[in-house]
Amino acid sequence: MKGRPFRARMGFALAGIRAGWAREASFRSQARLAAMALLALLLLRPAPVWWALVAVCCAIVLALELVNSAMEAVIDLLHPGVHPSIKAAKDMLAGAVLVMSAAALAVAVAMVAASGPHFLEEIGL
Numbered sequence: 001m002k003g004r005p006f007r008a009r010m011g012f013a014l015a016g017i018r019a020g021w022a023r024e025a026s027f028r029s030q031a032r033l034a035a036m037a038l039l040a041l042l043l044l045r046p047a048p049v050w051w052a053l054v055a056v057c058c059a060i061v062l063a064l065e066l067v068n069s070a071m072e073a074v075i076d077l078l079h080p081g082v083h084p085s086i087k088a089a090k091d092m093l094a095g096a097v098l099v100m101s102a103a104a105l106a107v108a109v110a111m112v113a114a115s116g117p118h119f120l121e122e123i124g125l
């Protein structure tokens with residue numbers, strides 16, 4: 001299975017994103033929030049650094065969500081039963097997504113605070 005051509009590996013990665021979308025409601029919710037962030041960027045048109053910051057935050061949250069789902073799937077396959085260590089592992093994975101989501105929210109608030117006044121001025125308010 002190793003050493004496949006780049007095109008095939010890209011296909012696997014896209015299939016992974018499609019699987020995350022199809023199987024995980026939380027991935028779909030985070031993807032919708034990322035789309036709203038893009039809309040806010042298009043409306044507010046802040047400095048380029050904000051585009052980069054928001055893009056990196058959205059990408060990390062979505063990537064963590066995929067890692068979370070992948071780990072959960074493997075854990076459930078390897079050990080279908082209930083176990084306190086599995087609870088700890090799954091809760092830590094969820095915690096990782098929460099930590100990054102909080103950071104992304106902070107960046108979004110800072111971006112709106114920084115570029116909101118300029119936007120209101122532009123539209124005459």
Ligand SMILES: Nc1ncnc2c1ncn2[C@@H]1O[C@H](COP(=O)(O)OP(=O)(O)OP(=O)(O)O)[C@@H](O)[C@H]1O
Nearest residue numbers: 026072079080081082083084086087088090091094
């Ligand atoms: N096999 C298990 N053993 C022990 N605790 C588990 C196990 N599976 C899930 N849990 C715990 O039960 C709680 C709910 O987990 P569950 O996976 O149902 O919901 P979730 O974390 O919201 O995931 P999802 O996003 O897939 O709905 C969590 O605290 C989780 O750690």
